[in-house]
Amino acid sequence: MAQVAGKAHHAVRETEPWIKTAARLGYIAKGVVFAAIGLLALLAATGRGGGAADQKDAVNLLADLPFGPAIATVVGIGLLGYALWRLLEAIRNPEGQKAFKRIGYFISSVTYGGLGIAALRAALGSKEEADAKGAAATVLQQPGGQAILIVAGLVLLAAGVASIVNAWKASFMKVLCTEEMDEHARHVTKTAGRIGLAARGVVFMMTGSFLTKAGLDANAKEAGGIQEALQTLARSPYGPWLLGLMAIGLLSYAAYLALEAKYRRMAPLAASEGHG
Template sequence: MLRTPDGHPGSVVDISSKARRAGDSAEDSPWLDVLIRVGLVAYGITHLLIGWVALQLAWGSSSSGKASSEGAFQQLTSSGLGTAVLWGVAVGLVLLVLWRLLEAAFGHEDKDGTERWVAAGGSLLKAALYGALAFTAFRTLLSSGGGGGGKPFTAQVMSWPAGQWLVVFGGLCVIGYGGLQIYRGVSKKFLEHLDQSGRIGEIGRAYKWFGIAGYVSKGVAVGIVGVLIVHAGWTHEGKDQGLDDALAEVLQQPFGPWLLSVIALGIACYGLFSFARAKHLDR
């Protein structure tokens, strides 16, 4: 027989309802707002670092050679203060993962049926994105600087049944996500993440332009990553393709340093908008 924590008999429904109430309480807690704000600051720092490394790459002064979260985190660990900041960033990203998991399980109560399932799926995908960044941050902190050997992940997937098509499909999903980011930037839908005071006046206007530049630039960069993944799958290339590869591809185009500089500044603007979102959080 199932028993409740106080030793009394209970049913699965009772326990489920109590778990639901506990989850709802956590999701609505003002403390969660504080944790989310900390996480968004960490997310903003991550994008400022990526923008800075990309700008260095554009003009030939990047010491890491990787305009990605990994390259940005590696630059941080070059000093004691930077290492301390990176620990804060890593913890902040974990807080964002917890937020999105709670949101997927107990949030989106204003939606019904399929719409709610889709919204929950989006929250899980965001949790996975933040989790990947957190993993990269912790790996950078705990590693001795050695690179990871072994077979690239893309090559491993290509060896699976229908692996080529899985890689192509994954690349198309990445392109779709990049397109969604561009749409959110152009349509200004990102403003829904700010409370009313964050949308008005001169400050609100600055936030709006940070958001437009940030979402469009990030969408373009992510879209290029997707194109490279699709190309790798279509041509049976086993290379992993990431943000550093996408920005290096931009660098090879006519006026490449200038184009890459614009994208780098845009990614930095996304970081600044993350700070604005932390200050004017509207869930």
């Protein structure tokens, strides 16, 4: 038995560099998606086209670019790598995170795994449209559907607050190999992370409020995702300015993800044994 355990431990050690590579490519792919969303929002805010988009819209847009199928394929594979890393973080818990954080990793894994598949389908010419309202309607048809939507909305609200607090305290720097950065890289990373995570937090809180209200009112039409959050900002007083600020925030988040891909500190998965 000890020999089997030792071999399993050794296997994790051997495969870990490949998992790390997949994870780092995943952070880049996720950054590309948010860069596309941010760029479209910025174009809309400045009256140059664009529009409010969600993540599936972004991968569909990538597939329509010159060499788009190849780009969407690479992004899709990267997102699947990111989903794998988040799943392993949720299961093996290398950093000893609490249950709430691990649940978040699992949800992230499912979300970006689905997005990765959507990107690969878009590369093959079969595009999927995001439908937050349709998904909410399906949930409401299930036993306890209202409660599920309310809980999901509250979780997103909590995640949004946590993201903003993370941005304010710059706690995200703790998961990065800052010793490998020079002063300029640290400054750029901290600035991009603060702006980007704050913007992400606002989006989480808006989508969380949409879901919570949809659950309370049993009305799927009140649900919404990133696209609806951006549309709400655009329709508000000073809409172009608010949409422009959010666009800058999402572009900053994309830049931070690219830096995280390079500097992310990844604890050995084998070190997870014994964490609760």
